Amino acid sequence: MRAIAIVVGGFLISRAIFAADQAPAAGNSKLTAMLAAKDANGKPIITPEEQAYFSGLNDNLRALLDDLVQKEVITRPEHLATLLGLQLRPQKMEVLLQNRCVLCHTDPESQSAENLFSVGTTSRQSAVHMNLKEVIEDVHFRRGLSCAGCHGGDPTADFGHGFVKEWPEKDRQKNRAWVVEFCARCHSDPKMMHDFNPSLPTDQLAKFKDSPHGRTLLDKHDDRAPSCVSCHGVHGIRPAKDPQSKVYAQRVPETCGACHADAKTMAGFTRADGSPMPITQLAEFRESVHGRALLVRGDLGAPACNTCHGNHAASPPSVAQVSRSCSLCHSANASLFDGSKHKQAFDQHRWPECGQCHSNHAIAKTHDSMLATGPGQLCGDCHREYARDHPDCIKTADYFHDTITQLDQARTRFIAVSERFAGRGLDVEPINNQLTELGDALKKSRTYVHSFSRNTFQQVAAPGEEAVKQTDALIKKAGEEFKFRQIGLVMSISFIGLLMLAMYLKLRQMEK
């Protein structure tokens, strides 16, 4: 009897354990059914890729998904497919699955197109800024701010709508002025920003308000002016160092150009002098030496629009600001210019220093002919018009031009000679050493033109002229060496030839 009791007891206990094991299986079966669901045509709704992604999920994420299915937050296989289709890394998936805002707003059945997060821009009819893939890459989302961080509400509640008071329920699209204040709630709060990124400035709003963009948007209520989202995006905001960010150095020209190269947007805007605002800046920049460096060569040290104009306080630089902007990189040229006679003259005429000769957006690669003084040439034309009383200046410009041209021509000639001599097996190392000296002197001379002083220029050009003399002498020596080789060869051949002749004659004589 005891044995029977033990067996029955054991059986009951095992049944109980088995039943306890089966308890979550009810939920599992619901999730399993959802994973296996098919559409009207008999095709699986969850694609094999999504199935594979699900199989690779850890237990925690599976339990979370199971729980959401159980609680009927995820009710349809299409909804589950949207979430699995994101193919997120586990950490991100975990954040997403704990966010009720996203979970509700990804259900195509319950949400209007306006409020639905789509997976890709083409998958379902929702707005571009509702692209879920962009949302989860957003710097705010990644730092845990999620939807509620801006919009308010409770992301853990089943229905947690409770917008912050700054969020305009209506007419959000009509006037965008509210956006800047909305972002500034956090971004102008040093204490708040310190918790997220201590190195990020908090003066954006102040700068913006004082800028032409800010005044147009906030004072004139002209919606063509940009707000924060115009440049940074809405839900897919990324840090400026992220190459996919709209404000990444290489993308800045295109971002600014979206308005500044668009005739419709810029219609009616004028410059300080009342002339219409041009729309050629982007095209000019693309072709300029800076644009090519930044956009073609990918040199991130090259300037974009914001390098000279600023970003949140973007404005056209004043006359004095132009040279200051340029001098940030071209410091040697700028300091030489500041010490030159031109500084005073340019100030009197209120000419933008660098821009006067080099232009602004369309800065082309400089050329030595800019120094020429003939008609139609930069130095000559300007001086004939504005400095007729200073004929010496023309002579100085001629001196600059002649010296640099001579050094450059000599260098080109020497390089060709050096290559030719190297092919002849001559020692060209001393020549090449002098060529390096000459190259350095030439580079310096071109910079020291900005001193507009004969004496200062001469100090750096002199080593170049000396290098030309030295190279000339070395080339002459190498040429003589080659001649010596040729003469030596002719003499040797003649000697050998005579010997051969003598031998031949002897041979003939012997064989007669």
Next chain:
Amino acid sequence: MQSSFLKKKPKVNGAEESQGVRGWLDRRYQLTPLVEFLRHKEVPIGSHWMGWYYLGGITMFFFVVQVVTGVLLLMYYQPGEATAYESIRFLTTKVPFGWLIRSIHSWSAHLMIISLTLHMFSTMMLKAYRPPREMTWVSGYMLFLLTLGFGFSGYLLPWNKLAYFATTVGTNIVKSVPLLGDWLLQVLRGGQDVTINTLYRFFAAHVVILPLGFVGIIALHLLLIQRQGMAPPVGATIAPRGMKFFPSFALRDALLWLACLMALATLAVFLPYGPGIPGMDWELGEKADPLAPAYPGIKPEWYFLWEYQLLKEFPPHLFGLEGPQVCLLLIGVLFGIWAIIPWLDRRAYHDKPSPAFSDFGWAAILFLTYLTLMGWDIGARGISDELAAMHNVARVCASWTLVVGALVIVVRYWKFGGRWFILSGAALLQVALHGLAGVSYLLSGVIAVAVAAIAIAISYMTNSRTDAGDAK
């Protein structure tokens, strides 16, 4: 007291013993028989061009130039990681006439290989290897192999970038030798990779090991030639007309050597770094950097190009072996056949004309020509697509080889009455199939060999039937 042999000897055969230095030497070293031998030694003048007889002498002249310039280079060259390249640079730029010595050494090396190859092929075509001169052929063949060794080992010594990578690629080939490959590679490189240790052993090989072997074998080669004389034309039943070796032939030799010296000097002055053909270029360039990545288009010297190209034509795997292993095996077999030609050529052995072996020589030339031309990538210029370039190279090189081959056959037919073209025909068939019809190199080779085998069998059967008919 004077020993008896220093005393004036009595008259021998009525002639008084010579006086002076010669007498002094003769008494000690019995030079008279040697002088008599030289006086009577003759070079046969036969039906073929005398020019072929001079190629050996020219090769030896280039070798002497190599020894002399090599010794001069040795006075400045310092093997070592920080000195090898630098010392050659110093030698060619700062040392008076250093450039000339290096340039002559390089030119003479290439010209020596050219004259040696011509010498070998002329010996082959004239059947000068037939008895009793088999060992002259074998010793000459060994000298040929040693010369290739000189070329390969000397190439690395300047320790420049080109040499470094070419040697890396070149030595890598021995890895495919079955069983011993890895060990051989270690021995050759002095480690797993080409390092300065490789340079040390290449230096030792280039200036000590190879020269020792070379001098010994060349002595044997010369001794055999002097003892047996130059080979007369095949089938010469009566003693051919002769030319006195001394002074007629020797003076002619010397005249040619002087002409070679003139050519060397002129080339060294006007083309100090070679003719500008890939594989025949010795501009120093940059120093070797074992850490730098290998750059594409590394090719060996021109005389190794055919092997390089042949390796490229082999698939990765063949008959259960690795492609390069099969290729090395094939090259080994070809080199082996070449070494034992005196014993294979039975007709020449019996002093009868052997047109089949002349044709074999021409087939070998066409085979090498096609591979070398392809190795030079002739016809690849301006074609960016690699596969299209490869096909065009094969087409252009095949066209050239076919033109040369056809001309050779026509000249042999009309001028020399040649009637046996099976092997050179097979070589041309392979070239045409590969280059023009686009059949793979190996398959076209197999087809060509099969066709040649059938043709030889048919020709053999026809001949024996004719012979049998004649006998009846």
